[in-house]
Every structure is written in structure tokens, then in C-alpha cells.
Amino acid sequence: MKSNRQRRAEIKAKRVKRAQRLKMRLQPKPRLGETPLGAVAADHGALSHNNTYGLLPDYYVDRAFVCRDCGSEEIWTAQQQKWWYEAAKGHIDSYAVRCRACRKRIRDQKVAQKRHMEAMAARPRHPNEAFFRRKLRRSAK
Numbered sequence: 001m002k003s004n005r006q007r008r009a010e011i012k013a014k015r016v017k018r019a020q021r022l023k024m025r026l027q028p029k030p031r032l033g034e035t036p037l038g039a040v041a042a043d044h045g046a047l048s049h050n051n052t053y054g055l056l057p058d059y060y061v062d063r064a065f066v067c068r069d070c071g072s073e074e075i076w077t078a079q080q081q082k083w084w085y086e087a088a089k090g091h092i093d094s095y096a097v098r099c100r101a102c103r104k105r106i107r108d109q110k111v112a113q114k115r116h117m118e119a120m121a122a123r124p125r126h127p128n129e130a131f132f133r134r135k136l137r138r139s140a141k
């Protein structure tokens, strides 16, 4: 069992962490016609695949997010956003939700699953498969 003191320390640590996270997200408000520090200009021509009535961004800024799977704090950099939206043609409403490690884990799982399914399809058929199929059909009636 935890003491109140331990619990208070945990709550405080959590609050400090949240504040740091917010600070990362906070950008100094740019004046009209100005872009925030570290912003990467957007190319509206490369964003034309977005069939949207919403406004397209004029620039990208680093965004903080928490990985959906492992909960680690991550930064989606302006440069990565530019690549995602303009080169990879990601939709303008999509954004990063998982860290690099978690994305790789999911990708590897998918590759392994595909390999497994291909191996299953290529395996030699059971010599009496037709017999079993007939039996299955009969039991379904």
C-alpha cells in the first residue's frame, strides 16, 4: 500500500509531465503574415489531392503527441508532416498517433501474417480433402 506522501509525489510528477507536454504544444502566436519559429512552408500544389472544403495549412509546425499503443511522448516534426501530407499524399485530417517503434511492430506483424497465409495456401492438399468437404456439406444440411 502506498502512503499519502508517495501518492502526492506521483500526482505532482504527473502534473509536471503534463505541463511539459503542453509547453511543447504551445507555439508563440504568429502575427498576421508571420510564420512561427521552425515552421516549414506548405506547398498547396502538392496538397491538391485533398478534396476538402476545409482550409489547407500554409505551414507545418512540430506537434507533440502521445503514442496510442505504448504511451511514450513523441514529436511529429514539421519536416515529417510535410513528407506525409505532400510526398506520401496523406489526407490533411490524418495525423501521427503511434511512435516509430510501434508502427514498425505493426508493420512486421502484417508481413508475418501475410507470409503465414501464403504458406498455408501453398501447402500440399490433404489426399482425402474431397471426402472431408462432402462430409462437411452433408452436416451443414
Ligand SMILES: [Zn+2]
Pocket (backbone or CB within 6 Å): 067, 068, 069, 070, 071, 072, 098, 099, 100, 101, 102, 103
Ligand atoms: Zn509507441
